[in-house]
Amino acid sequence: xxxxxxxxxxxxxxxxxxxxxxxxxxxxxxxxxxxxxxxxxxxxxxxxxxxxxxxxxxxxxxxxxxxxxxxxxx
Numbered sequence: 828x829x830x831x832x833x834x835x836x837x838x839x840x841x842x843x844x845x846x847x848x849x850x851x852x853x854x855x856x857x858x859x860x861x862x863x864x865x866x867x868x869x870x871x872x873x874x875x876x877x878x879x880x881x882x883x884x885x886x887x888x889x890x891x892x893x894x895x896x897x898x899x900x901x
Contacts, residue, residue, distance in 0.1 A: 849895075
């Protein structure tokens with residue numbers, strides 16, 4: 828027997844879950860900030876204002892890999 832009550836175990840689980848949600852929100856905010864900086868720099872350069880389809884595929888592949896890792900499928 829571990830000595831932990833069900834209530835403590837549940838509170839620990841909730842604490843960890845909340846921390847993971849905050850981490851994901853921070854990651855999303857960082858990603859949005861980097862996208863806005865990238866778009867601002869691309870818009871000011873003129874000729875490179877469009878994202879190539881190769882970049883889009885890489886981005887989608889990265890998102891899929893992140894989802895698999897979050898779901899412990901990788």
